[in-house]
Amino acid sequence: MKTMTVAEFKARFSEALDAVRRGESIAVTYGRSKRTVAVFQPPARGKKKPRPVGLLDGKISFEVGSDFEMDDSELFNH
Numbered sequence: 175m176k177t178m179t180v181a182e183f184k185a186r187f188s189e190a191l192d193a194v195r196r197g198e199s200i201a202v203t204y205g206r207s208k209r210t211v212a213v214f215q216p217p218a219r220g221k222k223k224p225r226p227v228g229l230l231d232g233k234i235s236f237e238v239g240s241d242f243e244m245d246d247s248e249l250f251n252h
Contacts, residue, residue, distance in 0.1 A: 175199045179208070190214065 176198055183190055183202045190200050199215040 175201055175213075177201045177203055177208075177210075180204050180211070 176193065178186070178190065178200055180202055183200070193200060194214050194216055197216055199213060201210045202212040202214070203209060204211045
């Protein structure tokens with residue numbers, strides 16, 4: 175992993191971006207202690223798993239009672 179200070183990263187942003195496009199990771203450091211504040215890396219490759227429709231999909235259900243008397247305008251205006 176390549177390391178650059180914030181000033182160096184700002185001055186050589188295009189070069190850093192090209193390096194990330196080639197697959198390299200770049201750590202950006204800050205201050206006298208050269209603490210890492212960010213890491214720039216290419217996006218993960220490979221197939222992504224399909225996202226579920228909802229976190230509770232298939233785990234819960236609900237039923238509206240027959241005595242429920244609220245129309246859409248009342249629901250959305252409150």
